[in-house]
Amino acid sequence: MDNQTTLQELKQKMADFVRERDWEQFHTPKNIAMSIAIEAAELMEHFQWLTVEQSKQLDDEALHDIGEELADIVIYSLSMANFLKLDLAQTVLDKMAKNIRKYPADKVQGKSHKYTYYQQNDDA
Amino acid sequence: MDNQTTLQELKQKMADFVRERDWEQFHTPKNIAMSIAIEAAELMEHFQWLTVEQSKQLDDEALHDIGEELADIVIYSLSMANFLKLDLAQTVLDKMAKNIRKYPADKVQGKSHKYTYYQQNDDA
Amino acid sequence: MDNQTTLQELKQKMADFVRERDWEQFHTPKNIAMSIAIEAAELMEHFQWLTVEQSKQLDDEALHDIGEELADIVIYSLSMANFLKLDLAQTVLDKMAKNIRKYPADKVQGKSHKYTYYQQNDDA
Amino acid sequence: MDNQTTLQELKQKMADFVRERDWEQFHTPKNIAMSIAIEAAELMEHFQWLTVEQSKQLDDEALHDIGEELADIVIYSLSMANFLKLDLAQTVLDKMAKNIRKYPADKVQGKSHKYTYYQQNDDA
Secondary structure, X not given: OOOOOEHHHHHHHHHHHHHHOOOOOOOOHHHHHXXXXXXXXXXXXXXXXXXXXXXXXXXXXXXXXXXXXXXXXXXXXXXXXXXXXXXXXXXXXXXXXXXXXXXXXXXXXXXXXXXXXXXXXXOO | OOOOOEHHHHHXXXXXXXXXXXXXXXXXXXXXXXXXXXXXXXXXXXXXXXOOOHHHOOOHHHHXXXXXXXXXXXXXHHHHHHHHOOOHHHHHHHHHHHHHHHOOHHHHOOOOOOOOOOXXXXXX | OOXXXXXXXXXXXXXXXXXXXXXXXXXXXXXXXXXXXXXXXHHHHOOOOOOOOHHHOOOHHHXXXXXXXXHHHHHHHHHXXXXXXXXXXXXXXXXXXXXXXXXXXXXXXXXXXXXXXXXXXXXX | OOOOOEHHHHHHHHHHHHHHOOOOOOOOHHHHHHHXXXXXXXXXXXXXXXXXXXHHOOOHHHHHHHHHHHHHHHHHXXXXXXXXXXXXXXXXXXXXXXXXXXXXXXXHOOOOOOOOHHHOOOOO
């Protein structure tokens, strides 16, 4: 479906869901921001005690559950975009363009995003 | 852009961004899950001391900054979907369908999603 | 018990708990940091759909459950202090002293901690 | 200081800090819960791109910064306990006792806390 589904279609479905339940009163930016953070924590819970390597080896049941948590994060993100009347695709494309400028491929090749303590000598 | 941008286009752009930097080694599920949670907290920070009502009244600068935080959440969600080879639109549509069954519009009308302590007598 | 319980006693109990289960292998800083964030989200969940005002009116059952979530946060914080061999009381007292300097009582009286968009004109 | 500092002393210092700034109006349970989650994310940020192993090898600067983030989490936890009039030591001791019953040392020896997908065959 990713090939044929636009952000607008998903935003519309979410707007209908919220309106039909008279939940606009709850879907305020403060509450939705909390909700995204809560769902993100539920996603993390699947990886809490795994090594980074183990987190790459997931069986089908895990994949399904993790997919649902990821969906919840996206769903609340759509609701936030609806409330703020944001063009989400444009906002994402703009941020990606900013990241491309901020992290030039030839400079950051194979290095983790930020300066980290562990890696502080690795430009030597 | 929401009208014409598919999830696949955004996923592809993110996959290119990660691959061109040789960052697949960092974008493991455990790390991406943490990253989504970190960005979600940065989004929350904008609303930390506001009342729910105040969080609805945002000026243009706030809207811009909040949009960027929301974009970061979506960007990492795309990266997670890429790693897990998930059809994100399908996963979101499935979860929305599940939520529609779980929260029938006529039953939950105007009530907040979950049973909460505060509202425990409000069905009386 | 707050009057007679030192941080050291709690840290010791937590260290014993982890060692007796051979869980030092899991209680690494990365994992404990995730765990604190996960417990913090579980705490937030109790307030997700409440107004700020409603969040002040909690019944006994809510208080009990919220207390348990708060305990989990403190418990993992003790475990982090154990792993890092931090004197937690000293670290907290130092940070409090820093906050006192950063937010002079006479200057920030009744104003929320950070500059926020909503309140940008309230020094006028 | 951990040997001689009680929870009550830290709670008192935090209560004074909040009251002297007339910040009780902001330190509501909903806002403090968000604040703990925000600080927890700032703590996680230090470990975001590290392997679990790398997260154990921290230099002095990292230790200092991480200590400050941990302090922030404890500080807001004290503020929550103050607001809710919770005996934090008692609450923590009760939760620890519950965890001891829930995870008997002989049964969970060397196994991560929860059943995880990765480890589902490891009792075989």
